[in-house]
Each structure stands twice: as C-alpha cells, then as structure tokens.
Amino acid sequence: MRRVGSQVGMVAWSAGAAARRLGAVALVVVTVAGSQASAGAPPTPAGTDCADYPATRIRAIQGASHRSPLSGQQSTRGVVAAVGRTGLWLQDPCPDRSPATAEGLYVHLGAAPTVAIGDEVTVVGTVAERRPGGANTGNLTLTELTAATVTRLGARALPAPVVVGKGGRVPPAMVIDDDATGSVETSGAFEPTEDGIDFWESLEGMRVQIAGAVAVGPRTARGEIAVVPAGAGLRTPRGGIVARADDFNPERVIIDDRLAPTPTANTGDTFAVDPVGVLDYDFGAFKLLPTTSPTVTDRGLTGEKASAAASGQLAVATFNVENLDPGDPPTRFQRLARTVVEGLAAPDLVILEEVQDDDGPSNTAVVSAGRTVAALTAAISAAGGPRYAFRQVDPVDDADGGEPGGNIRNVFLYRADRGLSFVDRPGGAATVDSGVVAENGRPRLAHSPGRIAPGAAAWAASRKPLVGEFRWNGRTVFVVANHFGSKGGDDPLVGHRQPPVRSSEVKRHQQATIVNGFVRRVLAVDPDAAVVVAGDINDFEFSTTTDLLVAGGALVDLPRTLPAAERYTYVYEGNSQVLDHILLSPWLAARKPAYDIVHVNAEFADQVSDHDPQVVRLAF
Structure with missing residues (x-):
C-alpha cells in the first residue's frame, strides 16, 4: 500500500509542488530593453558574446555545494530555458569548464512570467534556499532567486542540454553519498564524479538530456516516469533496475509532468527521442521537467503467468x-x-x-x-x-x-x-x-x-x-x-x-x-x-x-x-x-x-x- 505507507527514501506528500505551482506573493517587475532586441529578433548563437555578462554568474550563485555560497540581493543574466506557472528557469549560455557548478537557476516570481523560452534576460533578486515540503522534511534545498526584477534583453538560442549517459556526463553508478556525516549541506566533500546526490545537484536548473533513456518504472498517478540512461545498473530481465544493499541506483531521475504532460509508460519502455528538460528537485528526488511531451516507444511488456500446481x-x-x-x-x-x-x-x-x-x-x-x-x-x-x-x-x-x-x-x-x-x-x-x-x-x-x-x-x-x-x-x-x-x-x-x-x-x-x-x-x-x-x-x-x-x-x-x-x-x-x-x-x-x-x-x-x-x- 502506498496511500498511507512509504518506502525507504519516501517522504510524506509535501506541499512542495503546490508551493512551486502557486508560489508566494513576490515583487515582479518585467521590463524590455528596447535598444537590445525585439521579441522577433534572430537569436544570438549560444556560447558567444558573453563578455558583457555580470561578474555574478549563475554558477557563482549555485556554487560547488548544495547551498549557495552567496546571500542577499544578486544580479545575474541568462537565457530563459523553461517557464512555469509562477517562475522561470534561467541558464547561462556560456558555461565554464567546471562540472561542479550548475549553470541553471530557478527564479521564483509568484506570478506567471511575461517572458518566454529563448528570451535573454537580466534578473535582480534575493538568493534563497527553499526546502520543498518545509524545514522538517528530509528534502534537499533548492537554490532560487526570489522577489525578482526581470528585464528582457532580446532573443537568444538556448544552450545545448547537458547529455547524461553515453557520450556525455556519466552519473555515479552505485554511490548516492559516502562522506557526509549528518547532512550533505554541512558536511562531507562535494564530489559530482563520486556521489550521485552531488552529480545531480551540479546540474540543478539546467537543461539536461538523458541519453538512451529507459523507463525503469511505470508512469505513476502523479505523472512521473523514472528513467535511467542506457547501460545503467543491474537490470531486471523485464527492463527495470534492481535495488541492492550497496546500490540504490543514483543514476535514476524522474521525468515529471509539471511543464508538459507525460505519456503512459511501462517498465522497459524507451523514448523516440532522448528526453530533454530542466532539472529540478521535489518530493525527495531529482526531477527532469520536459517543456514538450516526450514520446514513448512501447516495449510490449505483458503480465506473467505462474504454472499450476501438480498433483501432490x-x-x-x-x-x-x-x-x-x-x-x-x-x-x-x-x-x-x-x-x-x-x-x-x-x-x-x-x-x-x-x-x-x-x-x-x-x-x-x-x-x-x-x-x-x-x-x-x-x-x-x-x-x-x-x-x-x-x-x-x-x-x-x-x-x-x-x-x-x-x-x-x-x-x-x-x-x-x-x-x-x-x-x-x-x-x-x-x-x-x-x-x-x-x-x-x-x-x-x-x-x-x-x-x-x-x-x-x-x-x-x-x-x-x-x-x-x-x-x-x-x-x-x-x-x-x-x-x-x-x-x-x-x-x-x-x-x-x-x-x-x-x-x-x-x-x-x-x-x-x-x-x-x-x-x-x-x-x-x-x-x-x-x-x-x-x-x-x-x-x-x-x-x-x-x-x-x-x-x-x-x-x-x-x-x-x-x-x-x-x-x-x-x-x-x-x-x-x-x-x-x-x-x-x-x-x-x-x-x-x-x-x-x-x-x-x-x-x-x-x-x-x-x-x-x-x-x-x-x-x-
């Protein structure tokens, strides 16, 4: 039963998603810098012309840790990678070479954004750490900018998604964390190449693509599909991934329907195109939020039948x-x-x-x-x-x-x-x-x-x-x-x-x-x-x-x-x-x-x- 129970790693249904969807009242000012570019202007290629970006880049706000090293009001700049009901995800189009610092960030507005995906904007807001579900849950925090002023500069090509899996960044195969002593936010080393929890944290707010994604569980009533990149873990004969005493499969990530509907999927199903979305966190798990609905390829899984008992x-x-x-x-x-x-x-x-x-x-x-x-x-x-x-x-x-x-x-x-x-x-x-x-x-x-x-x-x-x-x-x-x-x-x-x-x-x-x-x-x-x-x-x-x-x-x-x-x-x-x-x-x-x-x-x-x-x- 999972209406009232839970399982290792499961937390009670939190108010996190509701808070993200409804938001809190915040000051939202959106302006347009007319001298920069209009909504219909051709985008500037990603990865070029970042010389005029502020000193406080998104990666500086995120830091190489689970909590931001900065506090107070900060100004940054980037491309709108996704838009939600009460906020937006911002990404720096000119990343550095460090895999430890995320180049994406959620901006909480408390109202529907008036900018769109592909808009280049500056944001002035207050750095905040929000723990989905509240302070008494075991959830990680999300680094956000709140009470934000958003200024649209023009249009710009989206940064390419970070590929997770073959041909890209490969997540740790077995270790969620092996060096914290109480909380990863206050103890242990931040090691994205060693600890799965740090690996996904280093991609928070960014556009991510799961290479060769396979569903390792069915679509749930909440619209979630757990996936792993191709080649991950000890797989079941039917396409799942097995939990073991020393391996709870940190390569898993949950495709969530917050920004676009998710299709029906069974364990072992694959995707016509590798799913791409912004990486978020809620309900005790990292979530991939596609901005368009992924297409599932049905593997044709059917139910099993046991043999009948013989005489005697x-x-x-x-x-x-x-x-x-x-x-x-x-x-x-x-x-x-x-x-x-x-x-x-x-x-x-x-x-x-x-x-x-x-x-x-x-x-x-x-x-x-x-x-x-x-x-x-x-x-x-x-x-x-x-x-x-x-x-x-x-x-x-x-x-x-x-x-x-x-x-x-x-x-x-x-x-x-x-x-x-x-x-x-x-x-x-x-x-x-x-x-x-x-x-x-x-x-x-x-x-x-x-x-x-x-x-x-x-x-x-x-x-x-x-x-x-x-x-x-x-x-x-x-x-x-x-x-x-x-x-x-x-x-x-x-x-x-x-x-x-x-x-x-x-x-x-x-x-x-x-x-x-x-x-x-x-x-x-x-x-x-x-x-x-x-x-x-x-x-x-x-x-x-x-x-x-x-x-x-x-x-x-x-x-x-x-x-x-x-x-x-x-x-x-x-x-x-x-x-x-x-x-x-x-x-x-x-x-x-x-x-x-x-x-x-x-x-x-x-x-x-x-x-x-x-x-x-x-x-x-």
Missing part, C-alpha cells in the same frame, strides 16, 4: 490487494479475480493483505469484512476459478493502521477441492494471542484462526499477524500472514541527511523478532514442522528485518534464493525491490519448493494493485 503439490500465494473494499468498482474485483485464476493459476491458499472492512474508508464502527471477501470470491468463481472459503480475525476498530476507517487486515482464502482443509479452533479474537500448544508431542495452535501477540507494543497502529492451522495430505501446516509496518517517515534516499535515517525500521525489527519467536516455539515442539510465513514485510530481502525473521535458522527466505536480477515485488521511484516475502521452515525449504514472483502489477501503469503477487508450490 500445495500452492501457496501471497497478494497485497491495496485497500480492497466493496466501494471499489466491479471491474477491480474482476481484474483481481483474473490475477488469482490466470496469473497465479488458482493456488490452494491465497494470503491477502490490505482487505478493508465492509464500508471501506468510511470511518464508522464497522469492522467486519465479509462483504469485501464475498465480492472477491464471487468474482473468482465468475472468472472460472474454484470456490474459495476464507478465514480472518476482525480487528479492533481503528487499531491496525492503514487508511483511516478502512480497518485493513490479512485474510486466508483457501480451496478445499484439492485436499486442503482448515482446522478451526475457537477462541481467536483481535486481542487474543494464539499460542503454541504441545499435544502428544506435536504442536498445535490454541486458537485457529488467531493472532500472534496482538497486545505487543510492536503492533500498535499496525496489522497483527494472522495465524492458521491447515491440513494437507495428512500433515499439519502452520501459516502466518503478515503485513509489517510501513516505511512512512523515513528519510528520502536522495535527501539532505546522509545516510538516510530510517526510523520506521525499529517497529519492523520488533515485529520480525516476534514472528521469529512464534516459529521457534513451533519448531521447539517439532523441528520438522511445516510452517509458511508470508506477506508484505515492507522491507528488503537484504534488510535487518529479514535477517531477524530467519534468525537461528527458523526460516528460509525465498526471495533470497532467486538470482539478484529477479528479486523484486514492487517498484518505487524506478527501484525494483522486494517488499513481499514467502519464508519456509527448514523441513519445507529442503523439499525443493518451486517459487515464483508473478510480475503482473508493479511494472505497469495500469495496475490493479501496486504489489506483485508471488506463489510457491510445495511437494510433501
């Missing part, structure tokens, strides 16, 4: 259905049903996350989800799938986080026509711990379905694990459905605090320790017990959270068994990454499980959920 195989899937509720249109239920039936091949057990209550986000006392689940199971049957039964535990109202009023929870869907059955042990409830009981030398649950340690502080305002006892081919299978705390509140990957502060990890580490302890209690009774732990863990396969889940050999994390290029269930800001996991107890893991992440959602602009489901086929 138990198929277990997990799927975050992103705030599903009865108010969603029937077409959404139909698409989710087709994903279960066709994409996942109708597995025996489907562990669902983010199932909302029967009145969805309406903040009432309703906590039951029978209508929501019934609508989904009916849609699955209508799509040619089996009849699924379900088990779940209603939460305490407004106690499990997620969208306010939604009461999201985990749910078991299971089919009984292939031999799987559910063992009901009454007494489970929202606040009741379903403990492990030893009976005749075998473990069983005190309550099934039930919850694990629902009163622990680790689960405050978070989904509690749902645990159930199943029978398959005469053997007990314990299943734990999870949805750990979100990454909300973490610093952005490309923010001023480096390394980023990931405060949300504390809760997930506690949650992982609790689930690991539950599995160990089962294994203490029977080391060969069959245990499946699955769901949206909201953390990577290389994270401490996952280390704590598998601690002591209690579990084997299946995403870690895949080749590195195939480890992803989610795409955020172009980073393909694992958030969802299936983990198995040692006895199950030793039986050569067939595991598959089924890519049907995360890579596509038209997605029915933001997570990809996954399935494992277990042979007993």
Whole structure:
C-alpha cells in the first residue's frame, strides 16, 4: 500500500509542488530593453558574446555545494530555458569548464512570467534556499532567486542540454553519498564524479538530456516516469533496475509532468527521442521537467503467468490487494479475480493483505469484512476459478493502521477441492494471542484462526499477524500472514541527511523478532514442522528485518534464493525491490519448493494493485 505507507527514501506528500505551482506573493517587475532586441529578433548563437555578462554568474550563485555560497540581493543574466506557472528557469549560455557548478537557476516570481523560452534576460533578486515540503522534511534545498526584477534583453538560442549517459556526463553508478556525516549541506566533500546526490545537484536548473533513456518504472498517478540512461545498473530481465544493499541506483531521475504532460509508460519502455528538460528537485528526488511531451516507444511488456500446481503439490500465494473494499468498482474485483485464476493459476491458499472492512474508508464502527471477501470470491468463481472459503480475525476498530476507517487486515482464502482443509479452533479474537500448544508431542495452535501477540507494543497502529492451522495430505501446516509496518517517515534516499535515517525500521525489527519467536516455539515442539510465513514485510530481502525473521535458522527466505536480477515485488521511484516475502521452515525449504514472483502489477501503469503477487508450490 502506498496511500498511507512509504518506502525507504519516501517522504510524506509535501506541499512542495503546490508551493512551486502557486508560489508566494513576490515583487515582479518585467521590463524590455528596447535598444537590445525585439521579441522577433534572430537569436544570438549560444556560447558567444558573453563578455558583457555580470561578474555574478549563475554558477557563482549555485556554487560547488548544495547551498549557495552567496546571500542577499544578486544580479545575474541568462537565457530563459523553461517557464512555469509562477517562475522561470534561467541558464547561462556560456558555461565554464567546471562540472561542479550548475549553470541553471530557478527564479521564483509568484506570478506567471511575461517572458518566454529563448528570451535573454537580466534578473535582480534575493538568493534563497527553499526546502520543498518545509524545514522538517528530509528534502534537499533548492537554490532560487526570489522577489525578482526581470528585464528582457532580446532573443537568444538556448544552450545545448547537458547529455547524461553515453557520450556525455556519466552519473555515479552505485554511490548516492559516502562522506557526509549528518547532512550533505554541512558536511562531507562535494564530489559530482563520486556521489550521485552531488552529480545531480551540479546540474540543478539546467537543461539536461538523458541519453538512451529507459523507463525503469511505470508512469505513476502523479505523472512521473523514472528513467535511467542506457547501460545503467543491474537490470531486471523485464527492463527495470534492481535495488541492492550497496546500490540504490543514483543514476535514476524522474521525468515529471509539471511543464508538459507525460505519456503512459511501462517498465522497459524507451523514448523516440532522448528526453530533454530542466532539472529540478521535489518530493525527495531529482526531477527532469520536459517543456514538450516526450514520446514513448512501447516495449510490449505483458503480465506473467505462474504454472499450476501438480498433483501432490500445495500452492501457496501471497497478494497485497491495496485497500480492497466493496466501494471499489466491479471491474477491480474482476481484474483481481483474473490475477488469482490466470496469473497465479488458482493456488490452494491465497494470503491477502490490505482487505478493508465492509464500508471501506468510511470511518464508522464497522469492522467486519465479509462483504469485501464475498465480492472477491464471487468474482473468482465468475472468472472460472474454484470456490474459495476464507478465514480472518476482525480487528479492533481503528487499531491496525492503514487508511483511516478502512480497518485493513490479512485474510486466508483457501480451496478445499484439492485436499486442503482448515482446522478451526475457537477462541481467536483481535486481542487474543494464539499460542503454541504441545499435544502428544506435536504442536498445535490454541486458537485457529488467531493472532500472534496482538497486545505487543510492536503492533500498535499496525496489522497483527494472522495465524492458521491447515491440513494437507495428512500433515499439519502452520501459516502466518503478515503485513509489517510501513516505511512512512523515513528519510528520502536522495535527501539532505546522509545516510538516510530510517526510523520506521525499529517497529519492523520488533515485529520480525516476534514472528521469529512464534516459529521457534513451533519448531521447539517439532523441528520438522511445516510452517509458511508470508506477506508484505515492507522491507528488503537484504534488510535487518529479514535477517531477524530467519534468525537461528527458523526460516528460509525465498526471495533470497532467486538470482539478484529477479528479486523484486514492487517498484518505487524506478527501484525494483522486494517488499513481499514467502519464508519456509527448514523441513519445507529442503523439499525443493518451486517459487515464483508473478510480475503482473508493479511494472505497469495500469495496475490493479501496486504489489506483485508471488506463489510457491510445495511437494510433501
């Protein structure tokens, strides 16, 4: 879920874009120097005739740092490279040889500019550092001129864009920053050739061209497309770029629709012409703002389909259905049903996350989800799938986080026509711990379905694990459905605090320790017990959270068994990454499980959920 959650590097939706679009009231004076040139005059070639430029060039205002070395009122000159609703981007047509100082600058006017792209102007304004979203965010600042007086001198050819990628400046391939100690604005060296955060800062406000750009994520609802230059990073077989413990891909940049609409794009799509725009920063990421809409070349990416379970195989899937509720249109239920039936091949057990209550986000006392689940199971049957039964535990109202009023929870869907059955042990409830009981030398649950340690502080305002006892081919299978705390509140990957502060990890580490302890209690009774732990863990396969889940050999994390290029269930800001996991107890893991992440959602602009489901086929 990303309506209320976030991910490493994600910051809460800020007021930054609104501030940029609406602006603050500022003094704006635009004059025309009639003796210089008229609007229709032929442009002067870029890179010539800069002898009369003022001593304070744009690069002096930007400086070789994340904050301007200058303050107070400054006068500079340049060519209008782009025009927004409340300001303009100015670029020096005669750059120097230093790659460390940006030649572009945003001029905040607070009203629509009366100059146009290609106008040469002088600007007198006050140097300011604005942090999008406010002082309490982890965002970088933007160097701007405010309260500006703009004087048009004439027309001039635009400076050529700086090429990023092959044939131009190549961004750092792995390092975002490796020398700051707290903030890149006050510590560390400014090294554009070494640190990705400094590389993009050195291009702030300038015209930039991404050579051989490839979309490494779908166009989002906010009109953003994450791209990398050709040849970047560890690529997925389907065109994305993989996040790893030592590489969060600093070569990524986000094409934004602030100045021109962006087209629909899926992961792996390319561009008919290399995208060109001015470089900006907002919402924790550097943004490329094209002044004309780029054209996308469709790569023809299609959704995957899992193999059906063979006779004797138990198929277990997990799927975050992103705030599903009865108010969603029937077409959404139909698409989710087709994903279960066709994409996942109708597995025996489907562990669902983010199932909302029967009145969805309406903040009432309703906590039951029978209508929501019934609508989904009916849609699955209508799509040619089996009849699924379900088990779940209603939460305490407004106690499990997620969208306010939604009461999201985990749910078991299971089919009984292939031999799987559910063992009901009454007494489970929202606040009741379903403990492990030893009976005749075998473990069983005190309550099934039930919850694990629902009163622990680790689960405050978070989904509690749902645990159930199943029978398959005469053997007990314990299943734990999870949805750990979100990454909300973490610093952005490309923010001023480096390394980023990931405060949300504390809760997930506690949650992982609790689930690991539950599995160990089962294994203490029977080391060969069959245990499946699955769901949206909201953390990577290389994270401490996952280390704590598998601690002591209690579990084997299946995403870690895949080749590195195939480890992803989610795409955020172009980073393909694992958030969802299936983990198995040692006895199950030793039986050569067939595991598959089924890519049907995360890579596509038209997605029915933001997570990809996954399935494992277990042979007993």
